[in-house]
Amino acid sequence: MPLREDDPESIGGYRIESRIGTGGMGVVYLGRSASGRAVAVKVVHTQYADDPEFRARFRQEVKAARRVSGAFTAPxxxxxxxxxxxxxxxxxVSGDTLAQRIADQGPLDWPRLKRLGGELAEALREIHRAEVVHRDLKPSNVLLLESAGGADGGDGSGSGDGGMTRVIDFGISRAAHSDVRTQTGLVMGSPPFMAPEQFSSPRDVGPPVDIFALGALLVYAATGRSPFEAENAYLAAYQTVHNDPELGALPEALRPLVMSCLAKSPQDRPTPVQVLDALAALPDEGPTGATGSATGPSARRPRRGRRFKVVLASAVALVAMIGTGVSAAFLGGTDSGAGGGGTxxxxxxxxxxxxxxxxxEKDGDDMMPSSEACTPHAQGVYCASPTTALTRLDPLTGKVRWTKPMHRPKSTTGYSVTGPVVGAGTVFTYSAEGSGGVDAYDAKSGRRLWRLPGPHAEFQYLSGVLVVHKGELSSSRTSTYTAYDPRSGRELWHHKVTSDSPGAFYAGPDGTVFxxxxxxxxxxVPGSSEIARYDARSGRKLGGTKAPKGDLWLATVHDGKGYFARWENDSGVSSRFFIQDxxxxxxxxxxxxxxxxxxxxPLVRGDAMYLFDYANETVLALDLKRGKPLWTTSRELRIFSEPSVRGDSLYATMPDDSVIAINIRTGRERWRSAAPSFKDATDTNNAGGGSVDDRSPSGVAPLALGGVLYGVTDEGTFSVAAKG
Structure with missing residues (x-):
């Protein structure tokens, strides 16, 4: 891969010649030492360099890789x-990955298949002797040397060379006694090459997970498919945990060994030495004496694109979303209830x-993410930035219809930018004078209706009123919330609230707030577990209930139900939701x-809940009636925004700023739009700067209005036609 303009000329004294690949955590370059030695240089992406947890992981990767030696790993x-x-x-190491080799040439013949198993077992023996667990052994992390065939005379016997196999990428490995554990909730591994315990107890896995992956790799190398192949990650995980492996045309002589490697219980799997002994007992030629493919004649499979290794360890800043529904038509529509509106x-x-x-809009540095925040709505796309209080883009043409300039003093620092909030024909944004107050504008004309002096921590349009968290955020658990009429600015009520939640109020049904x-x-001082219900206009308390016990985040309220996520040991990740009436x-x-x-x-629509997993860039759909997952999008799709649902389609933005439509019943892709181009004549990169892997997923879901979809990313704002 050729170098880009922003790629370095050298790193640590190594001259950079070309790109080898890129992934979620960094870029890998081909470099040369002063003596001419070729090296693969992995450089961490900029956005992770200041993340202490990520640095700890990278130190762990370096330490783990240094501890491992042997002929079948890259030192x-x-x-x-x-x-x-x-x-x-x-x-x-010059060569293709096992994934590329199988895609290009089909399954391995018997001699190479047996040799692959032996060399992988030897690599794992050395890795485990160093008290390291790889945890992500998969086809793209196994390299097959280009010279392997020539070095051994072309018969795959392996005599007189250093082996054809190299195990690479210790990015999620850990030492057996390491204190650096999974903290971000990533799926640590790659379905369908993960062991069952990596789904059920990912922090407690040991060397047997690598043996399970070895068994799955042998099936893949012999048949071109994993033994737990599935349409999406969830089904692969389910089959791995509950179903027997599908071995396809795996040679009979290998089946007993592979089945032992794929045992559900870690204690029932062999060690690397036992795998080597079992392979040594097998004949050098295949069961029929042939040296052709282990599966017989095989059609050449088309090359597939390289898969991104999706690891997003940094937190993603969220842009405020529109408060309730959207109108049924462009320009001049009225707001509807949640989930309603739109054709x-x-x-x-x-x-x-x-x-x-x-x-x-850029903040003076083309290589920095945009500081502009935009909200698409039926009456227009509204944007705020540190230099512009509010701008309205015409939803038909994208042209600027009006702009409200910023009047804050140049000395003002720490100015907060959030996506404008739209409701009741009004747009709310932080005040133009930079005090942290709230300005209310008519959504169509841009006429300012009223101003609330600040500073204020946040504001939300909930159940027909604007609820303002008064004053700045502080360490105090007691805050004042005041509700205002959205058009007149008249104060409706105020409550002094004591809560551990930074944002205490949520929209409820039938003109209520929780x-x-x-x-x-x-x-x-006694605690409290109450979730209270109030009339949104009068502020009168209507009742309350006790929330579920535990360290739970009230993620959303929908149709009178609260959706609580359970945190895993304060890690910010969750494996369970509680739904309370x-x-x-x-x-x-x-x-x-x-x-x-x-x-x-999460997004709740009907009897389904859709949750965007930032760490793995997938959407997880759950059946709320049965309490079971429905599907997940494939990680190869790389969903890059919050989702929205309209009709029977789910929409999300992709890394290239195209919009994908997904069938909400099956999770399968229906279509995707063409990607808008944000390039200009003076910029060879995207407007957001850098590569896709330098960017963060969008916190704004695509908005479907009629046959048009509106998207917002750090590249900019766009509209595209829906295809069906």
């Missing part, structure tokens, strides 16, 4: 985990609409197939 040559951009150099995509696009895109009044007990208090739970990182509230 570490040099590293600097404390550099501004941490990096590690390993001996360069179906099949209704077609409005007259005069054309696809458009507007690059995000308040999270839970507080943890302190010495001499906030009138009766009845509670039920839903287990996830793995620990997810729900950075934003």
């Amino acid at each position: 570490v040559v040099d590293a600097d985990p404390e550099a501004a951009l941490p990096w590690m150099a390993t001996a360069y 179906d995509a099949k209704a077609g696009v409005p007259a005069g609409w054309r696809p458009w895109h507007v690059a995000a 308040a999270d009044l839970r507080i943890a007990p302190r010495k001499g 906030l009138t009766s208090g009845k509670v039920r739970g839903i287990d996830f197939p793995w620990a997810v990182e729900p950075e934003a509230p």
Whole structure:
């Protein structure tokens, strides 16, 4: 892969020649030492360099890779985990991954299959002797040397060479006694090559998980498929835990060994030495004496694109979303209830609409993410930035209809930018004078209706009123919340609320709001577990219920039900949701197939809940009636935004800023739009700067209005036509 303009010329004294690949954590370059030695240099992405947890993981990767030696791993040559951009150099291995080899040439013949199993077992023996567990042994982490066939005379016997196999990428490995454990809720591994315990107890896995992966790799190398192949990650996880492996045309002589490697219980799997002994007992030629493919004649399979290794360890800042529903038509519509509004995509696009895109406003540095925050709505796309209080883009053309300039003093620092909030024909944003107050504008004309002097911590449009968290955020558990009429600015009520939740109020049904009044007990002070219900206009308390016990985040309230996520040891990830009827208090739970990182509230529509897992860039759909997962999107799709649902389609933005439509019943892709281009004549990179892997997923879901979809990313704002 050729170098880009922003790629370095050298790293740690190694001259950079080309790119080998890129992934979620960093870029891998081909480099040369002063003596001409070829090395693979892995450099961490900029956004992770200041993340202490990520640096700890990278130090662990370097330490683990240095501890491992042997003929079948790529040794570490040099590293600097404390550099501004941490990096590690390993001996360069020229060759294809096992995934590429199988895609290009089909399954391995018997001699090479047997040899692959032996060399993988020897590699694991050395890895485990160093008290390291790889945890992500998969086809793309196994390299097959280009010279292997020639070096051994072409017969795959392996005599007289250093082996054809190299195990690479210790990015999620750990030492057996390491204190650095999974903290971000990533799916640590790659279905369908993960052992059952990696789903059920990911923090307690040991060397047997690598043996399980070895068994799965042998099936893959012999048949072109994993023994737990599935349409999506959830089904692969389910089959791994509950179903027997599908061995396909795996040679009979290998089946007993592979089945023992794929045992559900870790204690029932062999050690690397036992695998070597079992392979040594097998004949050098296949069961029929042939040296052709282990599966017989095999059609050449097309090359597939390289899969991104999706690891998103940094937190993603969320842009405020629109408060309730959207209107049924462009321009001049009125707000509807939650989940309502908008015409179906099949209704077609409005007259005069054309696809458009507007690059995000930059804060003086083209390589920094945009500081602009935008909210799409039926009456327009509204944007705020440190230099512009509010801008309205025409939803038909993307042209600026009006702009409200910023009047704050130049000395003002720490100005907060959030996505404008739209409701009741009004747009709310932080005040133009920079005090942290709230300005209310007419959504169509841009006329300012009223101003609330600040500073204020946050504001939300909930159940027909604007609820303002008065004053700045502080360490106090007691805050004042005041509700205002959205058009006149008249104060409706105020409550002094004591809560451990930074944002206490949530929209409820039938003109109500809920308040999270839970507080943890302190010495001499009793706690509270109450979720209270108020009339949104009068502020009168209507009732309350006790929330479920435990360290739970009230992620969202929908249709009178509270959705609580259970944190895993304060890690910010969750493997279980609790759903409570906030009138009766009845509670039920839903287990996830793995620990997810729900950075934003889930989307509830009908009897389904859709949750964007930031860490793995997937959408997880759950059946709320049965309390079971429905499907997940494939990690190869790489969902890059919060989802939205309209009709029977789920929409999400992709890394290239295209929009994908997914069938909400099956999780399968229906179509995707063309990607808008944010490039200009002076910029060879995207407007957001850097590669896709330098960017963060969007906190704004695509908005479907009629036959048009509106998207917001750090690149900019765009509209595209829905396809069906």
